[in-house]
Amino acid sequence: MSKSKLGGSFTFPGSSISVNRLGYVDMQLAGPGVWGPPKDREGAIAVLREAVAAGVNQIDTSDYYGPHVTNHIIREALAPYAEGLTIVTKLGAKRPPDASWQPATSPAELTSAVYDNLRNLGLEAIEIANYRAMGEGHGPGEGSIAEQVLALADLKRQGLIRHIGVSNVTAAQVAEAQSITQIVCVQNHYNLAHRVDDALIDDLSRQGIAYVPFFPLGGFTPLQSSTLSNVAERLALTPMQVALAWLLHRSPNILLIPGTSSLTHLRENLEAGEITLAPDVLKELDGVAIAPAG
Numbered sequence: 001m002s003k004s005k006l007g008g009s010f011t012f013p014g015s016s017i018s019v020n021r022l023g024y025v026d027m028q029l030a031g032p033g034v035w036g037p038p039k040d041r042e043g044a045i046a047v048l049r050e051a052v053a054a055g056v057n058q059i060d061t062s063d064y065y066g067p068h069v070t071n072h073i074i075r076e077a078l079a080p081y082a083e084g085l086t087i088v089t090k091l092g093a094k095r096p097p098d099a100s101w102q103p104a105t106s107p108a109e110l111t112s113a114v115y116d117n118l119r120n121l122g123l124e125a126i127e128i129a130n131y132r133a134m135g136e137g138h139g140p141g142e143g144s145i146a147e148q149v150l151a152l153a154d155l156k157r158q159g160l161i162r163h164i165g166v167s168n169v170t171a172a173q174v175a176e177a178q179s180i181t182q183i184v185c186v187q188n189h190y191n192l193a194h195r196v197d198d199a200l201i202d203d204l205s206r207q208g209i210a211y212v213p214f215f216p217l218g219g220f221t222p223l224q225s226s227t228l229s230n231v232a233e234r235l236a237l238t239p240m241q242v243a244l245a246w247l248l249h250r251s252p253n254i255l256l257i258p259g260t261s262s263l264t265h266l267r268e269n270l271e272a273g274e275i276t277l278a279p280d281v282l283k284e285l286d287g288v289a290i291a292p293a294g
Contacts, residue, residue, distance in 0.1 A: 006055050007021030019058040025059075031066075074121060088130065089126055091104075105133075107150075130167045164177075186211050191217065211254050
């Protein structure tokens with residue numbers, strides 16, 4: 001599948017890294033609750049290999065998926081890595097034996113996480129490392145992230161990280177991070193219905209910084225909208241394909257990393273990169289947005 005069929009390409013600022021706008025996140029390749037191994041390891045390997053064969057050249061992961069499980073699967077499926085394949089990881093959490101999600105944000109914990117990712121992926125340096133603030137649920141919290149970004153900037157100076165991003169953050173936290181080091185991407189909760197970050201996306205677009213929505217299809221609660229369903233039926237597409245296509249139309253700096261453990265769903269997701277939505281359809285879909293509380 002060509003770049004044009006994967007939503008076009010995007011080059012991260014201050015780098016020569018160019019990726020197709022439709023990528024893949026491996027979160028669903030771990031076991032239930034993103035814990036332990038998958039029931040079908042060979043199937044997980046097949047999904048990764050097909051994604052790359054189709055032209056996906058951005059794989060998003062984290063060593064706390066499993067933990068360690070998905071990075072081991074990536075290495076088994078894709079190493080030695082093809083030239084131009086960019087692996088992006090997230091730091092800032094840990095999974096204790098009770099399978100909970102706990103913050104791991106001290107400089108020592110972030111450094112340890114970088115070494116874990118390097119070892120389990122079989123890399124000498126992480127191309128892009130995102131500091132993922134725990135925040136409040138699936139949304140950001142207030143407070144400084146300077147200590148964590150400084151720690152990543154130091155790891156970048158050591159050559160262990162090449163580029164830095166932030167995740168689950170406010171606009172003020174993005175600005176704070178930018179005052180410390182170059183930020184190449186922001187990963188936040190955003191989709192057709194959840195659009196709190198509209199202004200941030202536009203600001204990042206003006207700066208040439210990537211915005212990568214997590215939960216682009218609704219996450220643990222899939223998008224439910226009669227408008228979305230009606231549009232999809234008229235266009236002979238799935239609702240999820242329409243939701244992904246809307247995101248690609250929303251702004252040229254949006255990169256998508258929908259995850260799945262299904263080859264069928266992977267193929268459907270990638271087909272979204274070929275969909276052109278007419279202006280009247282985009283306007284209709286814009287009305288799906290849920291008004292912020294308060």
